[in-house]
Amino acid sequence: xxxxxxxxxxxxxxxxxxxxxxxxxxxxxxxxxxxxxxxxxxxxxxxxxxxxxxxxxxxxxxxxxxxxxxxxxxxxxxxxxxxxxxxxxxxxxxxxxxxxxxxxxxxxxxxxxxxxxxxxxxxxxxxxxxxxxxxxxxxxxxxxxxxxxxxxxxxxxxxxxxxxxxxxxxxxxxxxxxxxxxxxxxxxxxxxxxxxxxxxxxxxxxxxxxxxxxxxxxxxxxxxxxxxxxxxxxxxxxxxxxxxxxxxxxxxxxxxxxxxxxxxxxxxxxxxxxxxxxxxxxxxxxxxxxxxxxxxxxxxxxxxxxxxxxxxxxxxxxxxxxxxxxxxxxxxxxxxxxxxxxxxxxxxxxxxxxxxxxxxxxxxxxxxxxxxxxxxxxxxxxxxxxxxxxxxxxxxxxx
Amino acid sequence: xxxxxxxxxxxxxxxxxxxxxxxxxxxxxxxxxxxxxxxxxxxxxxxxxxxxxxxxxxxxxxxxxxxxxxxxxxxxxxxxxxxxxxxxxxxxxxxxxxxxxxxxxxxxxxxxxxxxxxxxxxxxxxxxxxxxxxxxxxxxxxxxxxxxxxxxxxxxxxxxxxxxxxxxxxxxxxxxxxx
Numbered sequence: 001x002x003x004x005x006x007x008x009x010x011x012x013x014x015x016x017x018x019x020x021x022x023x024x025x026x027x028x029x030x031x032x033x034x035x036x037x038x039x040x041x042x043x044x045x046x047x048x049x050x051x052x053x054x055x056x057x058x059x060x061x062x063x064x065x066x067x068x069x070x071x072x073x074x075x076x077x078x079x080x081x082x083x084x085x086x087x088x089x090x091x092x093x094x095x096x097x098x099x100x101x102x103x104x105x106x107x108x109x110x111x112x113x114x115x116x117x118x119x120x121x122x123x124x125x126x127x128x129x130x131x132x133x134x135x136x137x138x139x140x141x142x143x144x145x146x147x148x149x150x151x152x153x154x155x156x157x158x159x160x161x162x163x164x165x166x167x168x169x170x171x172x173x174x175x176x177x178x179x180x181x182x183x184x185x186x187x188x189x190x191x192x193x194x195x196x197x198x199x200x201x202x203x204x205x206x207x208x209x210x211x212x213x214x215x216x217x218x219x220x221x222x223x224x225x226x227x228x229x230x231x232x233x234x235x236x237x238x239x240x241x242x243x244x245x246x247x248x249x250x251x252x253x254x255x256x257x258x259x260x261x262x263x264x265x266x267x268x269x270x271x272x273x274x275x276x277x278x279x280x281x282x283x284x285x286x287x288x289x290x291x292x293x294x295x296x297x298x299x300x301x302x303x304x305x306x307x308x309x310x311x312x313x314x315x316x317x318x319x320x321x322x323x324x325x326x327x328x329x330x331x332x333x334x335x336x337x338x339x340x341x342x343x344x345x346x347x348x349x350x351x352x353x354x355x356x357x358x359x360x361x362x363x364x365x366x367x368x369x370x371x372x373x374x375x376x377x378x379x380x381x382x383x384x385x386x387x388x389x390x391x392x393x394x395x396x397x398x399x
Numbered sequence: 400x401x402x403x404x405x406x407x408x409x410x411x412x413x414x415x416x417x418x419x420x421x422x423x424x425x426x427x428x429x430x431x432x433x434x435x436x437x438x439x440x441x442x443x444x445x446x447x448x449x450x451x452x453x454x455x456x457x458x459x460x461x462x463x464x465x466x467x468x469x470x471x472x473x474x475x476x477x478x479x480x481x482x483x484x485x486x487x488x489x490x491x492x493x494x495x496x497x498x499x500x501x502x503x504x505x506x507x508x509x510x511x512x513x514x515x516x517x518x519x520x521x522x523x524x525x526x527x528x529x530x531x532x533x534x535x536x537x538x539x540x541x542x543x544x545x546x547x548x549x550x551x552x553x554x555x556x557x558x559x560x561x562x563x564x565x566x567x568x569x570x571x572x573x574x575x576x577x578x
Binding site for chain 1: 419423434440452515516518519570
């Protein structure tokens with residue numbers, strides 16, 4: 001047997017060498033695409049690191065809360081005691097873990113309502129308008145980050161998030177009205193800039209949601225992401241309105257419904273402009289009028305402008321790869337427990353070998369699944385197994 | 400502790416610097432590997448991205464490689480390539496017959512080069528997946544026998560045997576095609 005040991009030698013049959021030389025060149029990737037792929041990978045890494053941190057914070061508390069809930073439901077006197085203890089703990093800031101868990105919770109989590117209550121409580125304690133503005137803006141930013149995190153996990157963003165966002169933004173604007181004129185102007189510039197950044201974030205999130213859910217028509221127009229975008233756009237329009245003199249009560253919001261397209265000179269009193277939301281208006285996102293909804297649905301400028309994902313649209317990726325990727329995950333999952341001897345991502349190589357022993361790959365049909373191969377012999381890492389297997393490999397009959 | 404293992408430990412903690420280093424070290428090699436198997440830049444980019452996505456997911460579950468990171472990455476990439484072809488039964492890898500051998504060089508050096516590469520790829524496709532991997536890793540990625548053995552979870556002796564059979568098979572396929 002002629003051996004090709006160490007680093008590859010040039011001692012190959014000329015015809016093989018020629019074929020390999022033909023395969024050697026690999027086209028460079030466009031540097032922009034490469035950078036985009038790298039950035040996508042790193043941002044996912046950051047997201048997963050943050051997610052792990054959150055899990056670390058909340059993981060230990062879940063069973064305890066679950067236990068508490070059980071008691072609260074079943075034993076009323078105890079419920080009162082537990083609740084009182086919990087409130088005292090929160091009020092004194094003694095339960096750092098609980099508060100921490102609540103603060104990092106997301107909509108849908110059992111801690112989330114506690115988080116919102118804590119925020120409200122914090123807000124109520126503040127007296128100075130500049131502090132209130134700052135706190136309310138910070139809490140509005142929280143909503144944006146929650147939406148971002150939910151979307152990145154493939155979860156729907158509840159419309160309540162947009163409602164809470166709008167409420168905090170209104171609070172910030174109202175509080176800013178109490179500031180001195182220079183301060184108010186400065187604060188509103190700050191709010192406007194914050195809104196711009198938040199809008200960029202949410203447009204990007206909307207893009208992720210759209211990519212995930214496929215065609216544009218399948219995206220729920222009334223989901224929290226779009227409601228957030230609308231709330232931001234409308235508030236931006238309000239801030240851009242030169243007639244806006246800091247009136248933020250419901251009666252003074254005729255310009256809200258005018259929409260972005262109307263710009264600063266938008267018809268504040270145009271019919272159908274404002275969408276009033278009754279008594280609890282502060283807690284509902286103010287959606288555009290029906291006309292605006294129609295226009296918005298047609299044009300979708302926010303979604304069209306979003307940056308495209310690296311590597312093209314899902315439709316352009318290998319067909320049904322998500323399904324196959326999922327299957328690959330399962331393989332990897334089962335592999336990871338034992339890197340040395342257990343199954344690993346490479347184990348299917350052996351299966352492939354089995355598979356290939358029955359015929360060339362292009363002879364396979366897509367209906368085969370992995371189970372077909374697992375019943376075969378165990379292809380362990382020894383030469384004998386390779387040799388035996390090779391007997392059935394096409395083109396190796398002379399062996 | 401080996402430097403690679405230390406890097407992996409940091410990666411398991413999802414340290415950004417470690418994950419960046421891993422990407423910058425291995426992404427180009429994985430891309431080349433996938434391209435040589437598929438012959439398509441977009442597919443190679445997609446599957447490379449998916450390979451690293453799998454790595455992150457595995458690390459996030461506190462699973463994934465504890466050693467021989469490059470081997471793990473190549474194996475995942477290989478499995479993704481297999482999945483890719485399985486998901487497209489209507490569009491199998493190019494066969495020798497599907498490549499037009501009559502395209503004269505006069506049509507341009509680029510076309511001729513692409514044609515040679517497609518024919519070589521089609522010949523390679525006639526080998527078993529394991530043989531293909533050995534050929535690519537050994538002669539195109541220029542790995543040592545030991546490195547190939549790590550990637551494929553085999554012994555060095557096994558790789559030697561595979562390599563011998565792969566070269567013989569490839570030679571025969573190419574010669575038959577030339578006749």
